[in-house]
Amino acid sequence: MGGGNVTNWVFNPAGAGATGVIAFNNIQAGNAGQINPAINCPAHASRIVTNTDVLEIRRASAQPANLLGGELQLQSGIQGSTAFNNGAIPPDFIDVDPTHMNTYNMVVNSWYVANGSDADPNTPSLRRRTIRGGQVVDEEVIAGVENLQIQLGIDTDAVTDDSVDQYVDPDSPLLATNPVLAVRVWMLIRADNAERGFVDGNTYTPLDNVLAPIQPADAFRRMQVSKTVYLRNANAG
Numbered sequence: 126m127g128g129g130n131v132t133n134w135v136f137n138p139a140g141a142g143a144t145g146v147i148a149f150n151n152i153q154a155g156n157a158g159q160i161n162p163a164i165n166c167p168a169h170a171s172r173i174v175t176n177t178d179v180l181e182i183r184r185a186s187a188q189p190a191n192l193l194g195g196e197l198q199l200q201s202g203i204q205g206s207t208a209f210n211n212g213a214i215p216p217d218f219i220d221v222d223p224t225h226m227n228t229y230n231m232v233v234n235s236w237y238v239a240n241g242s243d244a245d246p247n248t249p250s251l252r253r254r255t256i257r258g259g260q261v262v263d264e265e266v267i268a269g270v271e272n273l274q275i276q277l278g279i280d281t282d283a284v285t286d287d288s289v290d291q292y293v294d295p296d297s298p299l300l301a302t303n304p305v306l307a308v309r310v311w312m313l314i315r316a317d318n319a320e321r322g323f324v325d326g327n328t329y330t331p332l333d334n335v336l337a338p339i340q341p342a343d344a345f346r347r348m349q350v351s352k353t354v355y356l357r358n359a360n361a362g
């Protein structure tokens with residue numbers, strides 16, 4: 126569902142690097158500007174659940190692609206990569222031997238927690254925004270996900286040793302100066318329906334350095350899941 130010119134979404138080529146893992150911390154519902162000043166998608170802003178994180182992964186397509194205006198693409202060569210979407214070789218590649226560079230489509234996936242799901246406007250869900258054919262597609266991944274938190278594992282040693290020393294929230298200033306080696310994902314998932322006579326008296330601790338514990342005290346059963354993913358080639362750029 127949905128759709129729009131990619132230049133209007135979070136995929137700002139001038140943003141935080143052309144490829145890699147980008148996460149946005151503790152989004153405030155309705156405040157699209159928190160995600161990215163370039164965002165212009167009211168549907169996204171109104172659906173997102175307060176104090177959840179957004180995880181975005183950008184990478185180059187496996188196969189080279191032809192230049193195509195409107196498609197978010199990556200020009201890549203020995204000197205690095207540049208994102209563009211106007212179908213023209215970026216200026217920093219104009220003088221590069223064509224046999225020493227390639228054009229790829231950029232594969233961008235962004236996961237967020239919405240306050241409704243396709244089947245039920247009152248059941249939250251994990252949704253994914255992606256690009257197909259230059260258009261933004263917004264689709265449901267798992268109904269019942271009510272919280273998503275992300276922390277990034279960084280290598281803080283003066284001489285980096287490719288081992289994680291610390292996990293930080295996505296807005297940590299340490300991310301500017303320390304390589305990210307891993308992503309830790311935490312989700313709180315609830316049943317579709319409330320259960321008569323049941324009270325969830327558990328306390329859930331979000332994977333976040335500032336958010337308070339969550340005590341639902343309602344009639345939904347829940348489970349929490351977490352996973353740590355080590356990034357391939359993390360130290361290559």
Ligand SMILES: [Ca+2]
Pocket residue numbers: 150151177178274275294295332333
């Ligand atoms: Ca967070």
Ligand SMILES: [Ca+2]
Pocket residue numbers: 279280281282285286287288289290
């Ligand atoms: Ca280390």
